[in-house]
Amino acid sequence: MRIRTDWRASVALVGTVLKYLSVPLVIPIVVALIYSDPVFPFVATIVLTIAIGHGLEQLSPEPDLQVREAMLFVAISWLAVAMIGAVPYVIAGWGTESTLAHPVNALFESMSGFTTTGATVLGSISLEDHSHAIMMWRQLTQWLGGMGIIVLMVAILPELAVSGAQLVESEAPGPQLQKLTPRIAETARILWLVYFAFTVVYIAILYGFNLAGMADNMTLYNAIAHGFTTLPTGGFSPEADSVAAFSAIVQWTAIPFMIVAGTNFALFWHVFSGDGHRFVRNSEFRAYVSAIAGLTVLLAGMLYVGTAPALGDLGGVTEGVVENSLRQSAFQIASLLTSTGYATSDFAAWSGTGKVVLLFAMLVGGCAGSTGGGVKVVRWLIVFKVLRRELFTASHPEVVRPIRLGGNVVDEDAIRGVLGFTFMYLFIFALATLVIMLDASRIGYSLEPLEAFSASLATIGNIGPGFGSLGPFGSYLEFPYSSKLLMVFLMWIGRLEIIPVLVLFTGGFWTR
Template identity: 90%
Template sequence: MRIRADWRASVALVGTVLKYLSIPLVIPLVVALIYTEPVFPFLATIALTIAVGHGLEQLRPDPDLQVREAMLFVAISWLAVAMIGAVPYVIAGWGTESTLAHPVNALFESMSGFTTTGATVLGSISLEDHSHAIMMWRQLTQWLGGMGIIVLMVAILPELAVSGAQLVESEAPGPQLQKLTPRIAETARILWLVYFAFTVVYIAILYGFHLAGMADNMTLYNAIAHGFTTLPTGGFSPEADSVAAFSAIVQWTAIPFMIIAGTNFALFWHVFSGDGHRFVRNSEFRAYISAIAGLTVLLAGILYTGAAPPLGDLGGVTAGVFENSLRQSAFQIVSLLTSTGYATSDFADWSSTGQIVLLFAMLVGGCAGSTGGGVKVVRWLIVFKVLRRELFTASHPEVVRPIRLGGNIVDEDAIRGVLGFSFMYLVIFALATLVIALDVSRVAAIEEFTALEAFSASLATIGNIGPGFGFLGPFGNYNDFPIPSKLLMVFLMWIGRLEIIPVLVMFTGGFWTR
């Protein structure tokens, strides 16, 4: 059996990625120096990632990757980076009470970071139990993950034409969507600039509120920490109370920035090039905004009329309070629809009806070409157009009707890719729910475990959302799950983030041999 995929070329390029990982590792190192905290976890990891990266690069560098090699490169990159990223957690946690001292937990937290999921197994989210440097590394992993996703979504996946990712192109062709490498570098640089600019503006606004006395606890540290996790739709926070820890104006400000994070980044490039009309003409963006608006109004009504139970300490009362109903609703819908996962109140305690509305938001996902996870708006758009066509052709079998998106006819192959992806997503999600339930019931480690937790764990990880329902709510924790479930969730975060197919093909025989 001859292996036909040129895995050496892929792995060599992963080596390059690992070498680059040493640069951002300097940031937590600097934080450690500022706060006079241990620097060893970061020094050791920098040395490790350079050594491993350099070693892998020796294999056979060949920057001209074919389709299979590109998929292999993408899949291995995220896994390798997550593994290296777990090292500081293990070293820093060594000999302490930290749950992250266990390698599986550290890998979970690191994968959750680099996939911008935001699910946590950190026992106590507190700067008293963990160093400022480690907590900042945790935030930074999400920002780095976001950088990776932007390249992946706008430059790599559309070229691979899997999962219907080529649709990104059909409506909003990016700056220079051309052959894989070296043009990727150009595209990436432009979009990273957009990403970087929004992050800086966001941090400046947050810290501005602090300086203006409107957000006491939004220190520079917190402003940067949240800047690192908003644009990548990450959702990690060094505050145990997430965004509920901050004043109303901070919560209002986060909403538009989460919306930006869930938007196709290529569109911003067009705005900066003077072609702002693209936004209005982009049917995915219109559907995205409509979904946010519709669900927000619906949920605000539920919260205002008090159909949701009175909120606890966090978030305050909404029944009869217009501003808070609208804020809690808009914040939570945007946070879950874009797969960010921040919370301003414990929605796991809301009424069932409110939670069902949130579940709808979770299933939507961000726009294609954004850092948002989930099925994605454009796929739903295609699905609904396909359903409308099926209804029409049922009574008009003689009519051939192409499906259009933004005026262009969508290729039937891309449509099949979209339907296939969406089904694969649902099937894997359902099977994972079953496996997690079986695993938990096997060890009976978790009291009062219900189907809701199995369902939440599966959806929140494959959708890269982070929080779910039941004890996996926004202030909940994944630490109680047994090891096999945690490893399964690591897998779910990984495949969910990479649009499933580039990872899953590796597990088919045909990928390697034919």
């Protein structure tokens, strides 16, 4: 059997991506110099990255990407970047008792960062043990992964522009790619420009609260750190208490920016271009906002009367206080529905009714074309419309009824793709839950079914926190290394929406 997919072309371009990864590594070096932290972990990683990248580029001096080569390039680029991203953690922790000194823990944290999952092996004590530079690198990995590493590469590398549409299609979240301009490279630049602009505005607002005396602990470092992880819906925080460490005004400000991050960024470009009606006409955005509003009102009512936390003041919620109930509800719903993963209260301590609402929010996901994870709102809309059509045609078999979304007919091939993705997503999620439970029992680790369930959902959905010991102030540290590697795989395929990774394991992909 002869391999006909040109893997050398794909791997060579992975080398180019790795070489460019050395550029953002300069940022933690600057932070290290400011705070007198060691710079060697990042200098060594830059040298290693450039050397590996240059070596891989020699495999194919003039790579040509077709459809299969593009999918292979996207999939292994994300894996390679996560592996390189783990190197500073390992070097910084070498010879110490640092959690991230172990390569598996470092890879878990790095993959969680680049895929904007936000799951962590660092507890509150571990966070305090790491330097400002290491923590800033941790934050920066999420910002780089938010809009997409390959989208960024398409925007700046002319050699990727030819295959740009296929590359962006393989990486971008959601079942469809919306080209804003005839040239895909220009579209990529627009998306990154909008993403960058929102990040800068958010950082400025956060630091403005500090200057105004409204959030004394929101230093410039913290403002940048949270700007790097809010817009990509990542959820990493250098604070052990996440956003609960800051004042109520900071928490209220984070909510609209998380909602923005879960919105299709193409819509903002249309608004900036003078077509503000796009938001109103977009059926996915209307459903997205309705889901957030409905779940927020439901949970706020439960928190106010005390049925969600079960006990007053449990998990950071004060029963009977309107502002507190509304803020805690809006924040947690926006955070989990968009897969950001921040928290202002310990919802792991809430009762079952509150957790059910949060679990539903986790399953919804953000919009296509956003930085949010999960199944995506547009897919659920199509699934529900298909179910409604099946019920209708059961009694009217002679009627041909197309699926419409926003007034446009959805192609049947696209519908099959959505149904196929949703089935694979739920199947892999269920199978991973079973494997995680069996693996925990193998080493005698006590794991409740809900914890295993949430661990699988939180990693494949790139959500981050779960329930029980995996709550917003907990960590994944106690899982066996085999389970952590499984979760690394789940984060990888979840960020790339399953197909570009799983297709690599089929014989037909390699032999044409």
